[in-house]
Amino acid sequence: ETGVTQTPRHLVMGMTNKKSLKCEQHLGHNAMYWYKQSAKKPLELMFVYSLEERVENNSVPSRFSPECPNSSHLFLHLHTLQPEDSALYLCASSQGPGGAGANVLTFGAGSRLTVL
């Protein structure tokens, strides 16, 4: 399998549930990202991992917890979410700084999250 794969594609959860989103990239990239996409709003950068170190946490509430166990996998752990957290969560990857593709993000298809 190639590209960036996200699972699950759709998730419905209650405010007291704990769930995780998974992202896997098969491109040999060493930077991975979580973005939140809500209707009529810019893609919001949430987290950036470069060489498995978190280099950006863009004022994201602690109910979102990222994990990057290796350069191919990225998780977003979710707990006690609010209805306003309902959105499309997009994972992306790129080559790290200095790489020829460092300015190109490859996105997954996203995980559509609904919080009841």
Place this chain on the structure above:
Amino acid sequence: GQSLEQPSEVTAVEGAIVQINCTYQTSGFYGLSWYQQHDGGAPTFLSYNALDGLEETGRFSSFLSRSDSYGYLLLQELQMKDSASYFCAVGYNFNKFYFGSGTKLNVKP
């Protein structure tokens, strides 16, 4: 902070040329990128401008003017499959990319 402004929606006919503008209020970025996203799909990379001027990639061209805080995506010979949302984005140090709110392009027969 980063602020990138795009028109929310543009309509054009098949075969025409359309320009999608992106104005920004930020500085210190490495370059301006453009992405296409079809409904229900993932954003896909189209074009990148590190330097001022025009970059051409087939039917798509992108332009950047740092002195005018402005860029645009030019789509020529429009096809129905070009109906999608288009996002501009700026890239900074440490792999940080910030996006505009997107322009929905409707191509009509």
